[in-house]
Amino acid sequence: MEKSLKASEYIITRLIKGSGYSAILFVLMIFYFLMSEGIVTLTEVPISSLLSIRWYPIENYFGILPLVGGSLVVTIGATLLAVPIGLLTALYIAEIAPRRAREILKPLVEVLGGLPSVVLGFLGILILSPALRQLFDLPTGLTAFAGAILLAGIALPTIISISEDALDAVPRSYRDASLALGATQWQTIWHVTLPAAKSGVLTAIMLGIGRAIGETMTVMMVTGNAPVMPAGIKALFLPTRTMTATIAAEMGEVAKGSTHFHVLFFIGIVLFLISLAVNVTASAVLFRQQKRSERILS
Amino acid sequence: MNRKVLILLLLNFSFLLSGCHQQDQIAEAASPQYVYIENKGSDTIVNLALAWAEEYQKLHPEVRLSVTGGGTGTGIAALINGTVDIANASRRIKQEELDAARQNGIDPIEFVIARDAIAIIINPNNPIEKLTLQQISDIYSGKINNWLELGWEDRPIVRLSRETNSGTHTYFLEHVLRLGQPDNKTLFSPDTLLLPSSEGITVEVRQNPNAIGYDGLGYVTEDVKMVAVAEDTRSDYILPSAESVNSGRYPIARDLYMYTAGRPEGEVKEYLDWILSTEAQQIVKDLGFVPLIRHQP
Numbered sequence: 001m002e003k004s005l006k007a008s009e010y011i012i013t014r015l016i017k018g019s020g021y022s023a024i025l026f027v028l029m030i031f032y033f034l035m036s037e038g039i040v041t042l043t044e045v046p047i048s049s050l051l052s053i054r055w056y057p058i059e060n061y062f063g064i065l066p067l068v069g070g071s072l073v074v075t076i077g078a079t080l081l082a083v084p085i086g087l088l089t090a091l092y093i094a095e096i097a098p099r100r101a102r103e104i105l106k107p108l109v110e111v112l113g114g115l116p117s118v119v120l121g122f123l124g125i126l127i128l129s130p131a132l133r134q135l136f137d138l139p140t141g142l143t144a145f146a147g148a149i150l151l152a153g154i155a156l157p158t159i160i161s162i163s164e165d166a167l168d169a170v171p172r173s174y175r176d177a178s179l180a181l182g183a184t185q186w187q188t189i190w191h192v193t194l195p196a197a198k199s200g201v202l203t204a205i206m207l208g209i210g211r212a213i214g215e216t217m218t219v220m221m222v223t224g225n226a227p228v229m230p231a232g233i234k235a236l237f238l239p240t241r242t243m244t245a246t247i248a249a250e251m252g253e254v255a256k257g258s259t260h261f262h263v264l265f266f267i268g269i270v271l272f273l274i275s276l277a278v279n280v281t282a283s284a285v286l287f288r289q290q291k292r293s294e295r296i297l298s
Numbered sequence: 299m300n301r302k303v304l305i306l307l308l309l310n311f312s313f314l315l316s317g318c319h320q321q322d323q324i325a326e327a328a329s330p331q332y333v334y335i336e337n338k339g340s341d342t343i344v345n346l347a348l349a350w351a352e353e354y355q356k357l358h359p360e361v362r363l364s365v366t367g368g369g370t371g372t373g374i375a376a377l378i379n380g381t382v383d384i385a386n387a388s389r390r391i392k393q394e395e396l397d398a399a400r401q402n403g404i405d406p407i408e409f410v411i412a413r414d415a416i417a418i419i420i421n422p423n424n425p426i427e428k429l430t431l432q433q434i435s436d437i438y439s440g441k442i443n444n445w446l447e448l449g450w451e452d453r454p455i456v457r458l459s460r461e462t463n464s465g466t467h468t469y470f471l472e473h474v475l476r477l478g479q480p481d482n483k484t485l486f487s488p489d490t491l492l493l494p495s496s497e498g499i500t501v502e503v504r505q506n507p508n509a510i511g512y513d514g515l516g517y518v519t520e521d522v523k524m525v526a527v528a529e530d531t532r533s534d535y536i537l538p539s540a541e542s543v544n545s546g547r548y549p550i551a552r553d554l555y556m557y558t559a560g561r562p563e564g565e566v567k568e569y570l571d572w573i574l575s576t577e578a579q580q581i582v583k584d585l586g587f588v589p590l591i592r593h594q595p
Contacts, residue, residue, distance in 0.1 A: 056486070125502075241492070
């Protein structure tokens with residue numbers, strides 16, 4: 001009896017351990033596959049050509065800079081919109097809203113997170129982009145800005161939901177102590193609760209950005225996909241082409257093993273490295289924060 | 299349509315599994331009641347070919363048609379290798395393909411099976427009525443950037459195009475932007491919007507007075523405006539229509555082809571004859587292509 005229990009326990013622990021490591025294995029496999037298909041690009045296309053500003057693959061113009069620039073413009077735009085709004089919403093839900101409002105708002109935000117991105121893209125084409133064109137008197141509403149607004153919409157539920165959880169986890173005694181010292185509610189939120197929840201809020205923002213930079217369908221539908229090298233702040237109000245939209249639009253019909261095919265994988269590598277950089281930065285910041293708080297507490 | 303594609307794909311697989319191939323003598327003997335026709339090639343034509351195949355199989359239950367896409371080049375290569383009965387092509391067979399086929403002892407016979415016109419569309423509020431091919435080329439290459447230069451008010455031109463993987467994009471590049479000149483290396487202006495679907499182009503043109511776009515004639519809806527196009531300033535400006543395409547007067551039109559290996563015989567010949575019939579050409583019209591005009595008896 002005891003022996004069989006031990007055996008099953010052995011199997012179960014191994015299974016759990018295996019699942020734990022499988023994530024690492026999958027990431028490594030994806031990374032290997034990306035590399036094996038994409039790194040060939042460097043032998044097929046000269047670096048100077050890759051770093052040019054013309055993307056027109058059917059005539060062998062493989063300049064990826066406009067695509068990297070396009071992704072950055074749209075993502076930064078989305079971040080600038082989503083972070084303040086998301087943070088304020090989370091603060092309201094966690095700290096200020098009466099219990100009833102909170103019970104309605106939180107699930108609603110999560111429903112928003114479940115909206116398929118293609119639906120948002122469709123609304124973007126039909127409603128948002130004509131409105132933007134008229135509002136700002138633009139040549140066309142299919143711009144990076146339209147993409148940024150929709151991506152902000154996609155990142156918001158992530159940011160709100162996770163930062164609200166982080167704020168909620170701050171012990172009641174912190175707030176009570178602050179209020180007892182005579183601080184107002186606003187001072188308590190700004191100087192006590194928010195700093196205490198800092199690591200969770202940062203995670204929320206990073207996850208939101210990660211969600212935005214990888215999003216494909218919506219940006220493909222509303223940004224116009226013109227591979228123009230972004231220059232200055234006005235690039236936000238011009239059509240742009242992101243890395244994700246390029247891969248999605250062109251992978252379907254490209255001949256397997258051709259230079260174009262390899263360049264698309266190379267773009268995948270660049271995208272992967274950018275997300276990695278975002279995540280590593282976030283972890284580094286969190287790590288430093290943690291060390292500091294540990295130091296203070298000990 | 300997706301469902302139809304799926305069904306035909308499944309049919310394809312079942313052919314593979316049962317090893318029933320037209321050339322396969324044993325399989326033919328095992329199921330004498332069916333005649334198999336393999337049809338492969340252009341993605342532009344694949345929907346049309348599928349619609350025809352469905353309809354034809356209703357009329358002739360003893361015939362099994364398998365239709366696949368893959369592109370014109372793939373279809374013609376398969377014809378040269380003798381693995382298909384009919385190859386679909388959205389362009390004429392090239393000389394080197396013809397040579398390769400003759401070396402393999404195959405003589406490709408060409409059939410024009412439908413026509414396709416590309417309409418230049420603008421917003422209904424735009425008063426421009428007509429453009430020459432040279433003007434359209436200059437608009438898309440970025441030489442003309444404002445509607446003022448074409449005789450309307452001071453407004454920027456927003457150029458809309460299909461994505462680069464679309465056959466229509468390639469056709470437009472070669473025959474409009476480069477005016478059909480092989481050594482012309484003109485490119486689309488980088489700020490040309492590349493939209494993933496014909497529908498995307500129609501939606502933007504419908505609501506944006508600055509926009510100009512192009513689409514297959516079948517995708518043009520009532521609420522956008524078609525521009526009359528002239529070969530050059532000396533020729534007439536022609537609006538795209540089934541009639542002007544068939545008479546060869548509309549300049550941005552192409553023929554769609556099917557190629558057979560040698561003079562078709564038996565069921566293949568019957569199928570091609572049926573494709574050219576009024577009934578089958580009605581399907582061409584329903585799918586938005588231009589039907590061939592037959593002399594009515």
